[in-house]
Amino acid sequence: MTLAAAQTDEDYEVPVGGEEEAAAQYEFDEGFQKKTLALFMRDSRFANTTKELIDPSYFTNEANGVLVRIIRDHVRVHRAPPDLRILTQLIKDEKLAKRIRDDQMEDIKTAIRDSAKADLSNATYVQNKVVDFARHQAMEAAILKSVELLQRGDFKGIEKIQKAALAIGSSDGDDDYDYFAEIDNRTQEREDFKAGKIVKRGITTGYAEIDENLYHYGWGRQEMSLMMGAAKAGKSLSLGEFTKNASLAGLNAAYLSCEVSKKIIADRLDANIADIAMRLLKDDAATVRTRIKAAEAKAGAFKLRDFASGTLKPSKVVQIIERYRADGIVLDLLTVDYADIMAAEYRSDNMIDNMRSIYIDLRAIAHEYDLAMLTATQTNRSGAAAHTSKMTDVAEDFNKIRTADVVLSINATDAEKQSGEARIHWVASRNTEDGFSLRIRQDREKLKFITKVLGRA
Numbered sequence: 001m002t003l004a005a006a007q008t009d010e011d012y013e014v015p016v017g018g019e020e021e022a023a024a025q026y027e028f029d030e031g032f033q034k035k036t037l038a039l040f041m042r043d044s045r046f047a048n049t050t051k052e053l054i055d056p057s058y059f060t061n062e063a064n065g066v067l068v069r070i071i072r073d074h075v076r077v078h079r080a081p082p083d084l085r086i087l088t089q090l091i092k093d094e095k096l097a098k099r100i101r102d103d104q105m106e107d108i109k110t111a112i113r114d115s116a117k118a119d120l121s122n123a124t125y126v127q128n129k130v131v132d133f134a135r136h137q138a139m140e141a142a143i144l145k146s147v148e149l150l151q152r153g154d155f156k157g158i159e160k161i162q163k164a165a166l167a168i169g170s171s172d173g174d175d176d177y178d179y180f181a182e183i184d185n186r187t188q189e190r191e192d193f194k195a196g197k198i199v200k201r202g203i204t205t206g207y208a209e210i211d212e213n214l215y216h217y218g219w220g221r222q223e224m225s226l227m228m229g230a231a232k233a234g235k236s237l238s239l240g241e242f243t244k245n246a247s248l249a250g251l252n253a254a255y256l257s258c259e260v261s262k263k264i265i266a267d268r269l270d271a272n273i274a275d276i277a278m279r280l281l282k283d284d285a286a287t288v289r290t291r292i293k294a295a296e297a298k299a300g301a302f303k304l305r306d307f308a309s310g311t312l313k314p315s316k317v318v319q320i321i322e323r324y325r326a327d328g329i330v331l332d333l334l335t336v337d338y339a340d341i342m343a344a345e346y347r348s349d350n351m352i353d354n355m356r357s358i359y360i361d362l363r364a365i366a367h368e369y370d371l372a373m374l375t376a377t378q379t380n381r382s383g384a385a386a387h388t389s390k391m392t393d394v395a396e397d398f399n400k401i402r403t404a405d406v407v408l409s410i411n412a413t414d415a416e417k418q419s420g421e422a423r424i425h426w427v428a429s430r431n432t433e434d435g436f437s438l439r440i441r442q443d444r445e446k447l448k449f450i451t452k453v454l455g456r457a
Helices: 018-025 030-042 044-050 062-078 084-096 102-116 123-152 155-167 183-194 235-248 262-274 278-296 314-326 351-368 381-385 399-403 414-418
Strands: 223-229 253-257 302-306 333-337 372-378 406-411 421-429 437-443 448-456
Touching (some): 030 044, 030 062, 030 123, 044 062, 062 084, 062 102, 062 183, 123 155, 223 235, 223 351, 235 253, 235 302, 235 448, 253 262, 253 314, 262 302, 314 351, 333 351, 351 372
Parallel strands (some): 223 406, 253 302
Antiparallel strands (some): 421 437, 437 448
Protein backbone atom coordinates (compact mmCIF):
# COMPACT_ATOMS: atom_id res chain seq x y z
CA MET A 1 0.00 0.00 0.00
CA THR A 2 1.23 3.53 -0.80
CA LEU A 3 0.43 6.84 0.78
CA ALA A 4 -1.85 7.42 -2.19
CA ALA A 5 -3.98 4.72 -0.61
CA ALA A 6 -4.23 6.20 2.83
CA GLN A 7 -6.94 8.63 3.88
CA THR A 8 -9.12 8.76 6.96
CA ASP A 9 -12.82 9.44 7.13
CA GLU A 10 -12.04 12.80 8.76
CA ASP A 11 -11.19 14.18 5.34
CA TYR A 12 -13.71 12.54 3.02
CA GLU A 13 -17.16 11.11 3.52
CA VAL A 14 -16.72 7.35 3.80
CA PRO A 15 -19.15 5.29 1.71
CA VAL A 16 -20.83 2.48 3.57
CA GLY A 17 -19.93 -1.01 2.55
CA GLY A 18 -16.99 -3.43 2.63
CA GLU A 19 -14.10 -2.81 0.25
CA GLU A 20 -15.27 0.65 -0.75
CA GLU A 21 -15.25 1.74 2.89
CA ALA A 22 -11.79 0.27 3.52
CA ALA A 23 -10.36 1.95 0.41
CA ALA A 24 -11.80 5.32 1.38
CA GLN A 25 -10.26 5.10 4.83
CA TYR A 26 -6.74 5.06 3.35
CA GLU A 27 -6.25 7.45 0.48
CA PHE A 28 -3.78 10.34 0.54
CA ASP A 29 -3.57 12.30 -2.69
CA GLU A 30 -0.41 13.35 -4.51
CA GLY A 31 -0.45 16.76 -2.83
CA PHE A 32 -0.27 15.14 0.61
CA GLN A 33 2.66 12.99 -0.47
CA LYS A 34 4.50 16.06 -1.74
CA LYS A 35 3.91 17.88 1.53
CA THR A 36 5.14 14.87 3.49
CA LEU A 37 8.34 14.82 1.44
CA ALA A 38 8.83 18.59 1.83
CA LEU A 39 8.52 18.33 5.61
CA PHE A 40 10.85 15.32 5.71
CA MET A 41 13.39 17.22 3.61
CA ARG A 42 13.26 20.57 5.40
CA ASP A 43 11.83 20.16 8.91
CA SER A 44 14.30 18.66 11.37
CA ARG A 45 11.69 18.01 14.01
CA PHE A 46 9.38 16.24 11.56
CA ALA A 47 12.24 14.22 10.05
CA ASN A 48 13.46 12.95 13.42
CA THR A 49 9.94 12.09 14.54
CA THR A 50 9.03 10.13 11.42
CA LYS A 51 12.36 8.69 10.27
CA GLU A 52 11.48 5.17 11.46
CA LEU A 53 7.89 5.40 10.19
CA ILE A 54 8.26 6.65 6.62
CA ASP A 55 9.21 4.08 4.01
CA PRO A 56 10.14 4.90 0.38
CA SER A 57 7.61 2.32 -0.83
CA TYR A 58 4.80 4.47 0.55
CA PHE A 59 5.25 7.01 -2.27
CA THR A 60 3.64 6.51 -5.68
CA ASN A 61 6.19 8.84 -7.30
CA GLU A 62 9.45 6.90 -7.61
CA ALA A 63 11.63 10.03 -7.35
CA ASN A 64 9.97 11.00 -4.07
CA GLY A 65 10.69 7.55 -2.70
CA VAL A 66 14.36 7.81 -3.69
CA LEU A 67 14.69 11.15 -1.91
CA VAL A 68 13.02 9.78 1.21
CA ARG A 69 15.48 6.88 1.30
CA ILE A 70 18.52 9.18 0.95
CA ILE A 71 17.28 11.70 3.50
CA ARG A 72 16.21 9.00 5.98
CA ASP A 73 19.69 7.43 5.96
CA HIS A 74 21.23 10.85 6.61
CA VAL A 75 18.80 11.70 9.42
CA ARG A 76 19.48 8.40 11.19
CA VAL A 77 23.16 9.33 11.50
CA HIS A 78 23.14 13.12 11.73
CA ARG A 79 19.69 13.69 13.31
CA ALA A 80 18.87 16.42 10.78
CA PRO A 81 17.97 16.53 7.08
CA PRO A 82 20.87 17.37 4.75
CA ASP A 83 21.03 20.91 3.46
CA LEU A 84 20.75 21.43 -0.31
CA ARG A 85 24.52 21.32 -0.90
CA ILE A 86 24.93 18.06 0.99
CA LEU A 87 21.78 16.57 -0.57
CA THR A 88 23.17 17.34 -4.02
CA GLN A 89 26.39 15.50 -3.15
CA LEU A 90 24.48 12.55 -1.70
CA ILE A 91 22.50 12.26 -4.93
CA LYS A 92 25.72 12.32 -6.96
CA ASP A 93 27.16 9.57 -4.76
CA GLU A 94 24.00 7.48 -5.18
CA LYS A 95 24.17 7.93 -8.95
CA LEU A 96 27.83 6.82 -9.04
CA ALA A 97 26.89 3.78 -6.95
CA LYS A 98 24.16 3.04 -9.53
CA ARG A 99 21.41 3.28 -6.93
CA ILE A 100 19.84 6.08 -8.98
CA ARG A 101 19.11 5.64 -12.68
CA ASP A 102 19.74 8.33 -15.28
CA ASP A 103 16.06 8.46 -16.18
CA GLN A 104 15.16 9.31 -12.54
CA MET A 105 17.33 12.42 -12.29
CA GLU A 106 14.95 14.94 -13.85
CA ASP A 107 12.08 13.82 -11.64
CA ILE A 108 14.35 14.03 -8.58
CA LYS A 109 15.38 17.59 -9.46
CA THR A 110 11.72 18.54 -9.93
CA ALA A 111 10.81 17.01 -6.55
CA ILE A 112 13.58 19.02 -4.84
CA ARG A 113 12.47 22.27 -6.49
CA ASP A 114 8.84 21.66 -5.50
CA SER A 115 9.81 20.81 -1.92
CA ALA A 116 11.96 23.93 -1.60
CA LYS A 117 8.92 26.19 -1.96
CA ALA A 118 6.21 24.01 -0.40
CA ASP A 119 3.86 25.10 2.37
CA LEU A 120 5.15 23.60 5.63
CA SER A 121 2.27 24.51 7.92
CA ASN A 122 0.26 21.92 9.90
CA ALA A 123 3.26 19.64 10.35
CA THR A 124 1.69 17.97 13.38
CA TYR A 125 -1.40 17.02 11.39
CA VAL A 126 0.76 15.46 8.66
CA GLN A 127 2.85 13.67 11.28
CA ASN A 128 -0.27 12.16 12.87
CA LYS A 129 -1.48 10.92 9.49
CA VAL A 130 1.90 9.32 8.81
CA VAL A 131 1.76 7.60 12.20
CA ASP A 132 -1.76 6.31 11.47
CA PHE A 133 -0.66 4.96 8.12
CA ALA A 134 2.49 3.29 9.50
CA ARG A 135 0.45 1.71 12.28
CA HIS A 136 -2.09 0.45 9.73
CA GLN A 137 0.68 -1.08 7.63
CA ALA A 138 2.24 -2.74 10.67
CA MET A 139 -1.11 -4.08 11.89
CA GLU A 140 -1.93 -5.43 8.45
CA ALA A 141 1.42 -7.27 8.38
CA ALA A 142 0.88 -8.46 11.96
CA ILE A 143 -2.53 -9.92 11.12
CA LEU A 144 -1.11 -11.82 8.15
CA LYS A 145 1.76 -13.11 10.30
CA SER A 146 -0.70 -14.04 13.06
CA VAL A 147 -2.41 -16.55 10.78
CA GLU A 148 0.86 -18.46 10.48
CA LEU A 149 1.51 -18.20 14.23
CA LEU A 150 -2.03 -19.31 15.01
CA GLN A 151 -1.51 -22.48 13.00
CA ARG A 152 1.51 -23.20 15.18
CA GLY A 153 -0.32 -22.31 18.37
CA ASP A 154 2.11 -19.48 19.15
CA PHE A 155 -0.25 -17.22 21.06
CA LYS A 156 2.55 -15.32 22.79
CA GLY A 157 4.05 -14.56 19.38
CA ILE A 158 0.71 -13.22 18.16
CA GLU A 159 0.39 -10.99 21.21
CA LYS A 160 3.95 -9.71 20.79
CA ILE A 161 3.69 -8.67 17.13
CA GLN A 162 0.27 -7.09 17.58
CA LYS A 163 1.44 -5.10 20.59
CA ALA A 164 4.44 -3.90 18.58
CA ALA A 165 2.16 -2.80 15.73
CA LEU A 166 -0.15 -0.90 18.07
CA ALA A 167 2.82 0.77 19.79
CA ILE A 168 3.96 2.46 16.56
CA GLY A 169 3.79 6.20 16.99
CA SER A 170 3.24 6.01 20.74
CA SER A 171 6.32 8.20 21.28
CA ASP A 172 7.43 11.18 19.24
CA GLY A 173 10.40 9.29 17.80
CA ASP A 174 13.00 11.55 19.38
CA ASP A 175 12.54 11.02 23.12
CA ASP A 176 15.29 8.51 23.85
CA TYR A 177 18.91 8.74 22.84
CA ASP A 178 20.66 5.46 23.47
CA TYR A 179 24.12 6.67 24.43
CA PHE A 180 26.01 3.42 23.80
CA ALA A 181 24.02 2.35 20.75
CA GLU A 182 24.55 5.74 19.09
CA ILE A 183 28.37 5.74 19.27
CA ASP A 184 28.67 4.47 15.68
CA ASN A 185 26.50 7.32 14.45
CA ARG A 186 28.49 9.86 16.47
CA THR A 187 31.72 8.43 15.06
CA GLN A 188 30.38 8.58 11.50
CA GLU A 189 29.27 12.17 12.02
CA ARG A 190 32.71 13.21 13.31
CA GLU A 191 34.45 11.46 10.43
CA ASP A 192 32.10 13.07 7.91
CA PHE A 193 32.76 16.48 9.41
CA LYS A 194 36.54 15.96 9.34
CA ALA A 195 36.33 14.82 5.71
CA GLY A 196 34.25 17.84 4.73
CA LYS A 197 31.21 15.74 3.83
CA ILE A 198 29.02 17.67 6.24
CA VAL A 199 29.19 21.04 7.93
CA LYS A 200 28.24 22.06 11.44
CA ARG A 201 24.63 23.15 11.68
CA GLY A 202 25.43 26.33 13.56
CA ILE A 203 24.22 29.62 12.09
CA THR A 204 27.30 31.54 11.01
CA THR A 205 28.00 34.92 12.60
CA GLY A 206 29.66 35.95 9.36
CA TYR A 207 33.12 35.93 10.95
CA ALA A 208 35.23 32.77 11.03
CA GLU A 209 37.16 33.99 14.08
CA ILE A 210 33.93 34.22 16.08
CA ASP A 211 32.41 31.00 14.69
CA GLU A 212 35.53 29.08 15.71
CA ASN A 213 34.95 30.03 19.34
CA LEU A 214 31.33 28.84 19.34
CA TYR A 215 30.64 25.15 19.86
CA HIS A 216 28.35 24.84 16.86
CA TYR A 217 30.63 26.98 14.65
CA GLY A 218 27.98 29.69 14.88
CA TRP A 219 24.80 30.28 16.85
CA GLY A 220 23.42 26.94 18.01
CA ARG A 221 20.09 25.63 16.80
CA GLN A 222 17.66 24.83 19.60
CA GLU A 223 19.60 27.30 21.73
CA MET A 224 19.45 30.91 22.84
CA SER A 225 22.40 33.24 22.40
CA LEU A 226 22.51 36.56 24.18
CA MET A 227 24.32 39.82 23.42
CA MET A 228 24.79 41.89 26.59
CA GLY A 229 25.75 45.53 26.82
CA ALA A 230 25.11 48.93 28.36
CA ALA A 231 22.70 51.40 26.80
CA LYS A 232 23.92 52.47 23.35
CA ALA A 233 26.76 49.92 23.46
CA GLY A 234 25.68 48.48 20.11
CA LYS A 235 23.35 45.63 21.04
CA SER A 236 20.86 46.34 18.24
CA LEU A 237 23.75 47.02 15.88
CA SER A 238 25.21 43.59 16.65
CA LEU A 239 21.87 41.83 16.28
CA GLY A 240 21.29 43.43 12.89
CA GLU A 241 24.82 42.58 11.74
CA PHE A 242 24.59 38.91 12.72
CA THR A 243 21.08 38.48 11.31
CA LYS A 244 22.08 40.09 8.03
CA ASN A 245 25.14 37.84 7.80
CA ALA A 246 23.02 34.72 8.26
CA SER A 247 20.74 35.78 5.41
CA LEU A 248 23.68 36.63 3.14
CA ALA A 249 25.01 33.10 3.82
CA GLY A 250 21.83 31.73 2.25
CA LEU A 251 19.99 31.00 5.51
CA ASN A 252 16.47 32.15 6.40
CA ALA A 253 16.36 34.83 9.07
CA ALA A 254 13.82 37.08 10.75
CA TYR A 255 14.34 40.16 12.93
CA LEU A 256 11.60 41.11 15.38
CA SER A 257 12.18 44.55 16.89
CA CYS A 258 10.54 45.77 20.08
CA GLU A 259 12.48 49.03 20.07
CA VAL A 260 13.33 50.39 16.61
CA SER A 261 10.99 50.62 13.62
CA LYS A 262 11.49 48.22 10.74
CA LYS A 263 12.04 51.20 8.42
CA ILE A 264 14.99 52.40 10.51
CA ILE A 265 16.36 48.85 10.69
CA ALA A 266 16.10 48.61 6.89
CA ASP A 267 17.98 51.90 6.51
CA ARG A 268 20.70 50.64 8.86
CA LEU A 269 21.03 47.47 6.82
CA ASP A 270 21.16 49.47 3.58
CA ALA A 271 24.04 51.51 4.94
CA ASN A 272 25.82 48.37 6.12
CA ILE A 273 25.45 46.37 2.93
CA ALA A 274 25.92 49.28 0.53
CA ASP A 275 28.97 50.50 2.51
CA ILE A 276 27.59 54.04 2.63
CA ALA A 277 27.09 56.26 5.67
CA MET A 278 23.47 56.15 6.77
CA ARG A 279 23.11 59.94 6.50
CA LEU A 280 24.23 59.75 2.83
CA LEU A 281 21.80 57.05 1.65
CA LYS A 282 19.53 59.64 0.03
CA ASP A 283 22.42 61.14 -1.96
CA ASP A 284 23.07 58.00 -4.02
CA ALA A 285 19.90 55.93 -3.90
CA ALA A 286 20.61 54.14 -7.19
CA THR A 287 23.96 52.80 -5.97
CA VAL A 288 22.38 51.63 -2.73
CA ARG A 289 19.68 49.76 -4.64
CA THR A 290 22.21 48.13 -6.97
CA ARG A 291 24.29 46.85 -4.07
CA ILE A 292 21.27 45.54 -2.17
CA LYS A 293 19.98 43.72 -5.26
CA ALA A 294 23.43 42.19 -5.78
CA ALA A 295 23.45 40.95 -2.17
CA GLU A 296 19.98 39.47 -2.61
CA ALA A 297 21.11 37.12 -5.39
CA LYS A 298 22.52 34.47 -3.02
CA ALA A 299 20.71 35.46 0.17
CA GLY A 300 18.10 33.53 2.11
CA ALA A 301 14.85 35.09 3.31
CA PHE A 302 15.24 38.14 5.56
CA LYS A 303 12.05 39.32 7.27
CA LEU A 304 11.68 42.39 9.49
CA ARG A 305 8.81 43.14 11.87
CA ASP A 306 8.36 45.74 14.58
CA PHE A 307 6.26 45.93 17.73
CA ALA A 308 5.58 48.48 20.42
CA SER A 309 7.73 47.86 23.49
CA GLY A 310 6.07 45.52 25.98
CA THR A 311 3.57 44.04 23.51
CA LEU A 312 5.34 41.11 21.82
CA LYS A 313 4.49 37.82 23.56
CA PRO A 314 6.07 34.40 22.94
CA SER A 315 2.76 33.14 21.53
CA LYS A 316 2.92 35.87 18.88
CA VAL A 317 6.45 34.77 18.01
CA VAL A 318 5.09 31.25 17.40
CA GLN A 319 2.33 32.64 15.16
CA ILE A 320 4.92 34.50 13.10
CA ILE A 321 7.08 31.39 12.69
CA GLU A 322 4.05 29.36 11.59
CA ARG A 323 3.02 32.04 9.10
CA TYR A 324 6.47 31.93 7.51
CA ARG A 325 6.27 28.13 7.35
CA ALA A 326 2.95 28.43 5.52
CA ASP A 327 4.85 30.49 2.93
CA GLY A 328 7.49 27.77 2.66
CA ILE A 329 10.07 29.60 4.81
CA VAL A 330 11.75 27.56 7.55
CA LEU A 331 13.65 29.96 9.78
CA ASP A 332 17.25 29.16 10.65
CA LEU A 333 17.78 32.25 12.81
CA LEU A 334 15.23 34.29 14.75
CA THR A 335 16.43 37.52 16.29
CA VAL A 336 14.40 39.36 18.91
CA ASP A 337 15.51 42.92 19.70
CA TYR A 338 15.17 42.45 22.54
CA ALA A 339 13.81 40.00 25.12
CA ASP A 340 13.94 42.44 28.07
CA ILE A 341 11.17 44.57 26.52
CA MET A 342 8.89 41.74 25.43
CA ALA A 343 5.69 40.89 27.29
CA ALA A 344 5.38 37.74 29.37
CA GLU A 345 2.74 35.31 28.19
CA TYR A 346 1.04 35.55 31.57
CA ARG A 347 2.01 38.79 33.25
CA SER A 348 2.47 38.90 37.03
CA ASP A 349 3.29 41.69 39.44
CA ASN A 350 6.79 40.30 39.85
CA MET A 351 9.12 41.65 37.14
CA ILE A 352 11.72 38.91 37.72
CA ASP A 353 9.07 36.21 37.25
CA ASN A 354 7.95 37.88 34.02
CA MET A 355 11.51 38.08 32.74
CA ARG A 356 12.25 34.46 33.59
CA SER A 357 9.07 33.40 31.76
CA ILE A 358 10.04 35.33 28.60
CA TYR A 359 13.53 33.86 28.44
CA ILE A 360 12.40 30.29 29.10
CA ASP A 361 9.64 30.58 26.49
CA LEU A 362 12.03 31.95 23.85
CA ARG A 363 14.51 29.15 24.41
CA ALA A 364 11.67 26.61 24.22
CA ILE A 365 10.62 28.09 20.86
CA ALA A 366 14.18 27.69 19.59
CA HIS A 367 14.14 24.03 20.60
CA GLU A 368 10.67 23.36 19.22
CA TYR A 369 11.42 24.85 15.79
CA ASP A 370 15.09 23.80 15.52
CA LEU A 371 16.26 27.37 15.00
CA ALA A 372 18.87 29.59 16.61
CA MET A 373 17.42 32.28 18.88
CA LEU A 374 19.44 35.49 19.18
CA THR A 375 18.50 38.33 21.49
CA ALA A 376 20.03 40.92 23.83
CA THR A 377 19.94 42.21 27.38
CA GLN A 378 21.12 45.22 29.33
CA THR A 379 23.95 45.35 31.84
CA ASN A 380 23.33 46.93 35.23
CA ARG A 381 25.05 50.18 36.30
CA SER A 382 28.21 48.49 37.52
CA GLY A 383 28.45 46.60 34.24
CA ALA A 384 28.06 49.80 32.26
CA ALA A 385 30.96 51.33 34.18
CA ALA A 386 33.19 48.25 34.08
CA HIS A 387 36.10 47.76 31.71
CA THR A 388 34.64 44.35 30.82
CA SER A 389 31.11 43.36 31.83
CA LYS A 390 30.76 39.85 33.25
CA MET A 391 27.86 37.59 34.17
CA THR A 392 27.26 39.30 37.52
CA ASP A 393 26.71 42.55 35.63
CA VAL A 394 23.50 41.43 33.91
CA ALA A 395 20.54 43.67 34.69
CA GLU A 396 17.51 42.65 36.77
CA ASP A 397 17.67 38.85 36.82
CA PHE A 398 20.64 36.47 36.85
CA ASN A 399 18.35 33.73 35.47
CA LYS A 400 18.98 35.22 32.02
CA ILE A 401 22.54 33.92 32.25
CA ARG A 402 21.34 30.53 33.43
CA THR A 403 18.82 30.22 30.59
CA ALA A 404 21.01 31.38 27.70
CA ASP A 405 23.45 28.94 26.14
CA VAL A 406 25.92 31.62 25.07
CA VAL A 407 26.30 35.13 26.51
CA LEU A 408 28.63 37.65 24.85
CA SER A 409 29.12 41.17 26.20
CA ILE A 410 30.01 44.28 24.21
CA ASN A 411 32.70 46.45 25.79
CA ALA A 412 34.65 49.57 24.85
CA THR A 413 36.64 52.13 26.79
CA ASP A 414 36.52 55.79 25.71
CA ALA A 415 39.89 55.34 24.02
CA GLU A 416 38.66 52.28 22.14
CA LYS A 417 35.56 54.12 20.99
CA GLN A 418 37.71 56.96 19.71
CA SER A 419 39.78 54.55 17.62
CA GLY A 420 36.72 52.67 16.32
CA GLU A 421 37.33 49.54 18.34
CA ALA A 422 35.45 47.41 20.86
CA ARG A 423 35.71 44.01 22.56
CA ILE A 424 33.36 41.04 22.52
CA HIS A 425 33.75 39.14 25.78
CA TRP A 426 32.70 35.49 26.23
CA VAL A 427 30.71 35.94 29.45
CA ALA A 428 29.27 32.43 29.61
CA SER A 429 29.21 29.45 27.27
CA ARG A 430 27.55 26.16 28.04
CA ASN A 431 29.86 23.99 25.94
CA THR A 432 33.08 25.89 25.30
CA GLU A 433 35.71 28.05 26.93
CA ASP A 434 34.62 31.45 28.22
CA GLY A 435 36.25 34.35 30.05
CA PHE A 436 38.20 35.72 27.06
CA SER A 437 37.65 38.63 24.66
CA LEU A 438 38.05 39.28 20.94
CA ARG A 439 38.97 42.76 19.76
CA ILE A 440 36.95 44.08 16.85
CA ARG A 441 37.11 47.10 14.55
CA GLN A 442 33.86 48.96 13.85
CA ASP A 443 32.45 51.56 11.47
CA ARG A 444 29.42 53.00 13.18
CA GLU A 445 28.90 55.69 10.54
CA LYS A 446 28.05 52.88 8.11
CA LEU A 447 26.26 50.87 10.81
CA LYS A 448 28.86 48.12 10.75
CA PHE A 449 29.19 46.43 14.12
CA ILE A 450 32.28 44.60 12.88
CA THR A 451 34.55 45.41 9.98
CA LYS A 452 37.36 43.17 11.17
CA VAL A 453 38.16 40.79 14.01
CA LEU A 454 41.55 41.82 15.38
CA GLY A 455 42.25 38.82 17.60
CA ARG A 456 42.21 38.08 21.33
CA ALA A 457 42.51 41.00 23.71
